[in-house]
Amino acid sequence: MEKIKCIVVDDEPLAISLLENYISKVPFLELVFSTENPIEALEYVQKNESDLIFLDIQMPELTGINFMKILGDKKKYILTTAYSEYALEGYEHHVIDYLLKPVPFERFYKSALKAQERFMMSENKEDTHFFVKSSGQQYRINFKDILYVESIRDYINIKIAEQEYIVLDTLKSMEQQLPRMSFIRIHKSFIVNLHQINNVAGKKVTLISGNEIPVGESYRMNLLTRIK
Incomplete structure (x- = not known):
């Protein structure tokens, strides 16, 4: 399997830096884009290849939930937030996992493994x-x-x-x-x-x-x- 192409969308620069660092440590993940602006992320997704979006739910310009509603089922997501009450709503979409900030690396890595398993299952079930x-x-x-x-x-x-x-x-x-x-x-x-x-x-x-x-x-x- 190829590396999973990842995007990070979060309005907090420190949160972006942390996830970028974590992604660089996982051999089967590849960071292709990161931004504090969800609108920029939507534009990037429309024009470039990507697989997995690490998405903050609370963002001023566009919430993570609305971001997913716009893209529909085109991508898979790992949600990040400081507020656990958003978890259930997020799981209505193509969400692989849910990370509560601050995110320790061990918890991040478990999410990455879930993502790898999900993508491998999708490939095995691929239509001919x-x-x-x-x-x-x-x-x-x-x-x-x-x-x-x-x-x-x-x-x-x-x-x-x-x-x-x-x-x-x-x-x-x-x-x-x-x-x-x-x-x-x-x-x-x-x-x-x-x-x-x-x-x-x-x-x-x-x-x-x-x-x-x-x-x-x-x-x-x-x-x-x-x-x-």
Whole structure:
């Protein structure tokens, strides 16, 4: 399993520093973003990959509960707060655990292990296929058969070996449906299947099929990290 990409959202700088330090000590966790501003966190989540959010409940701009309501079930959470009465409401959402401040490392590590177990269970239960509507018909597509997905204005093109499906959807929506362990966004207009990559050279990826896909500069480092 890859490292769990973590975000820390807390309006207290000292709390952020503590969680950043704790995350750095756990080999299977990776901090990708931290902020005192929940609005900034929402913007980051919409544009970047992440898995787990360490979320403070009491924040002036936007409470943690409302933060989760906005994102829905797109992410998993570990809640942090100084007030235990919020725990039950928080568990209505995709909350893995609940940490009461001040958080000792031993308690944090137990939460991290819970998160690791939850993500491993999700991967083991991962679907192998999905259905799309194209040209008025429903088609079954196996994830493993997808070469790449391309954004074309208000549509996406799902390309498999000798077939393509033009679907009314967005690349962002498709990115959330595809298994993160197997697919990666490499350009503002392209998602590719990691298992289909033959080589990466310069600003392009060549797939086993021979298709060449451009690599956006802002996506290149993440791509190189994933293929390693």
